[in-house]
Every structure is written in structure tokens, then in C-alpha cells.
Amino acid sequence: MKSKILFFLFLSVSLFAREVIDQRGSCQINWTQGFILCEGESAQNQGKYAANLSAKVISQRNMLEVIKGVNITSEITIKSGLDSSEIIKSRVEGIVRGVQVISSKYDRNTKSSVVTTKLELGKDLLKALLSDPTLLSWNEKVEQLWNDFNILPQAIASTYTTDEKETILKLMEDLRDNSDAKKHLEKIIEQMNSSKNFTGVLLDISEITNFQKALIVKLVDEKGKEIYPSNLVSKQTLTKRNTSVGYMFGIDDAKKNKRVFDNPIEIKPSSIYKSKLSNIVLNKAQIEKINSIDKNVLKNAKIILVLGD
Template sequence: MGMKILKQALLMVLALLLVAGPAVAQQDAPSGEDYVQQAESGSINWDNGSMIATGVGAPPANAVNAAQARGMAKRAATVIARRNLLELIKGVQIDSSTTVENFMVSSDVVVSRIRGFLQNSQILDTAYMSDGSVEVTVGLKLRGGISDVVLPKADRFKLQAPAAAPKPEQLVPGAYTGLVVDARGLGVRPAMSPRILDEDGKELYGTVMVSREYAIQQGMAGYAKDQDKAMTNPRVGSNPMTVAAVAVKGRSRSDLVIPTAKAEEIRTQAESKEYLGQARVMILLD
């Protein structure tokens, strides 16, 4: 079991290096403190937005020779790995009430585009077993193309991207550069488009605060399970504000509730419009 966990961790590193594009290049490589959601045949790293899945193919009995048997086993393993990756994608929560599978059921266009991404998913690792079988691991970004397909249309987002983040020397002393929400102990589940509400149900953070470009390329929020790692993540800059969530809402338990007084404090800070608009948000989960 220990070797299997170690192998998955190494593969997640490969997933970031080989699959991640410019939008996530600034983030740290996956570590044991990232929030990784495990599934039977794959996993999702919710900090850097990478997914991996594995499949095993057996050599056919009617192969002409060993080389042909191994090649056919590899092709079969790749098909199975991509099928498992599809199941992983279908289960991803988009917001508090919708999964990727919900979108696929309602639109043939979505199905076609997601299958296209799957066909182009990268082979990250190939392991040849002593019995002739082959295990293949494939990887794909959740951000970028897939986000563009499944996230709400532009009218649900802020229309324009905010100005570029100021350089450290340009910041007002003590100005906040991001937001870290501690949601540990509440049974929160990660989602592509989480919201942050106050205790009166008024939205502090969501698609109306972020341009669609930012949401697609870097995700609405990063997730972590270690507070120090979250606080030092480049996503939230050098001086993030921290706040503890007091409740969770939504059918999928992905929307966070913070104290109204804290929400009002954030709303009155001029710099919050920039860091929230740039999706500089990290969420701490168990």
C-alpha cells in the first residue's frame, strides 16, 4: 500500500510537469500537503488542477509474438485508463448542485469535446509486468479546455479581467494579497466553482467577482490540507487574509459560509476587489 501511494505521488508530479500549461506553471509542484481527491483508478489534485488515471491491459492469447502481445496489451491499457479518466471527470463537481456528468447528459456538444480532450490525454507512465500485462497512467488538466466547456457562460462572470497584481513594492503596507478560508471540520467538498457567502446568504465571492478567463486558466480557488502550505502558496501572494468558515451550504457541500462581520470587512477593503477578482483564494480542507 505504501509503494502504491508513493507511486501516485510521483505520478502527480509528472502530471503537473507534462500536462500543466502556463496558467498553472507558477504554482508549486504537488506535495503531500496538496488536496488530492482519490478514486478507485485515479485522482484529482485540486491545488494544481491535474487529473491522473490508470488502466491495466492483458496480453491476448492469439498474439503472434511477445512484442505484438505487449503492444496490444499497452493499447488495451491505454483505452482502459482513458475510460477511467472519463469516469473521474464525470464525477467532478462544477458548483454546489452540478457535476460534469450533468452537463454531459444535457449536451452532445459537451460529450464530444470532453471525449476529444480524453483522446489527447498524455501518457505519463507505462509499466510492464512480469506476466506480460501493462499498466498505463494518463493525465489531463481540469483547467483550460475542460473548464472552458463546463463552466457557466460569460454572462455569469465578471465581464473584464482585473488589472495585473501590483508588485510587492507597490503594495500599501499591510495590504492583503489573497484570501485563505479554513473550512476544515465542516465536511466541505471541492468544486470548480465554489462560492463564499456571509451568514445572511449574501455572496462575497463567486463567478460575479472573477473574469471567466481567470476561472478557466487557474480555477476559482486552490485547495490544500496544510495551513502553512496554503498561506505560502503563490496563488495568494505574500500577505493573505485568513478567515474560518462557520458552515457549508449547497447540495454538494461546496459553498462556504464565513462570519458576516468578516465578510463586511473584506468588502470594505479596496484591495479585495483585485485579489478576489484574480481568484487569489485558497481553501483549507481536511
């Protein structure tokens, strides 16, 4: 019974999508939508309350086992934290205890229950693990990783780069002496629209056979230097997006995804960086393409990996 329940739950949310879903025992990781579903099935011949409670506990136990196998980056795993830090162990166990119950089915014939729970990769898992890296003694790399991300801006002005501030100041000066501000702005908008504005990045990695999925996938140059996401993506954006990149099957379907809709630039990397299986290498020409697009595309993590047809 339980396998059918989990199948229909996934079918209801991804009937027409070509999503990247990993089956791990009684759990499934939906990398496209950014969540984990786990089932638990109670023993038979129990009352409804006892059966539901037992099934929930088993589902939570299954969730914990799946979480252990999730990579944060190529170099950082959740399991390493659980094995070496009581702080991380407490945090992870806390979010598992608080997982959302999305389905509870009691079979009156067998007097047993199947309970399905859900955990969000970003707002639940990443936020709990990385919200205060100074307390995480289990891996110094975590603190460095989290510090690489932009601090959430305290003031609107701080969200602009120096060049952007200069542009805004120039516009203000121009408009001060221009009686027809509307016409002036319309001309600017027209010039902007005349150029090709990309709304996202599609990375076709269908030919990279040794790629490893992670919460934070990095884009690096041929020497391994990180290009994305550090110093570009805020903590808030990362946890909201669930992962630093989206995951999908099929170029055409990916183009329609709201993360990159409606005019993404397409790039086809050919390798990962050495043994770092979640670090995707971009050559010089591909990096130039990335650098030519609006920086807000990267800041908003508007990148999708296409894993195949």
C-alpha cells in the same frame, strides 16, 4: 504494479506539499494542483504496442468515469450534462480522447502495460465545458453561471473600475504640474507600503464537515447572496487557476503557496449554505474583511481553502 506507478508519479510532484488529493478507483484528483491522473492496465500476453494501446484506452475509460463525478458548482454536475446533452457528451469524450499520456510502462515478464494519463481541470475540462454556454442546452444554470464571470477585457482601460479611473486621472493631473514626478510617485508608493497590503485570502474550513469540493466554490453571505467569484473573476483567470479557490492542508503550508504568498488574510468560516455544499457562508464581519482588501486579490482568484491540519 499500477498502484505503485501512480503513487510514485504523485510523490514526484508533491513530495513536500500537503495537497488535497481524492483517490477514486484507478484515478486520483489533485485539487491543489488542478489535475486528474488515471491509470489503465492491459491484459497480459500482448505485444508492447498492443498492450500500450489497450492500457491507454482503459485509462481513458477510467478518466471518463471520474469526470462524471466532478461537481462544477454545488448545483451543476458534469454527469447531468453527459446524461442530457449530446453536445456535452461529445465535448467531454473529445477531451478524454486527447488526454496527455505521462507514463507508459511495459512489463516484459507479463507482457502487459500500465499507462497513466493526465487531464487539467481548468484549461482542459472547464474550458471545454463552458467556452460557449449558448450551445449548452443541458442546464440553463450553466449559461447563467458563465455569464456571471467577467468578459475578458478587450481594452486595457476596461480593466479598471470607475473609481480607479478617477484615481489615475487625478494622478495625471497632479503630475502635470509637478516637475519632480519621481519624488511624487515615491511618496505615493511609500504611503501604499505603510498600510498592510494583503496578498491573498486563506479560508480555514477545517471544521466544516459537510463541505463538498467543486471546480467553482462560491462565497456567499448569510442569505445566500454570492460574493465571489461572479462579476470578479474573468474566464481566462478561472481556467488558468483550474478552480475558483485553491485547496490545501495546513495553514502554514498554505501561507507559502504562490497563490496567496506572502501576506494572506486569514478567515475562518463555520458553515455552508443550506444544501449547497460548495457555497461557503461568510458573516458580516468576514465580508467586511474581504471587502477591505485590494480587489485584484479576488479578481486574480488568490484564495485558498484550508481543509485541515
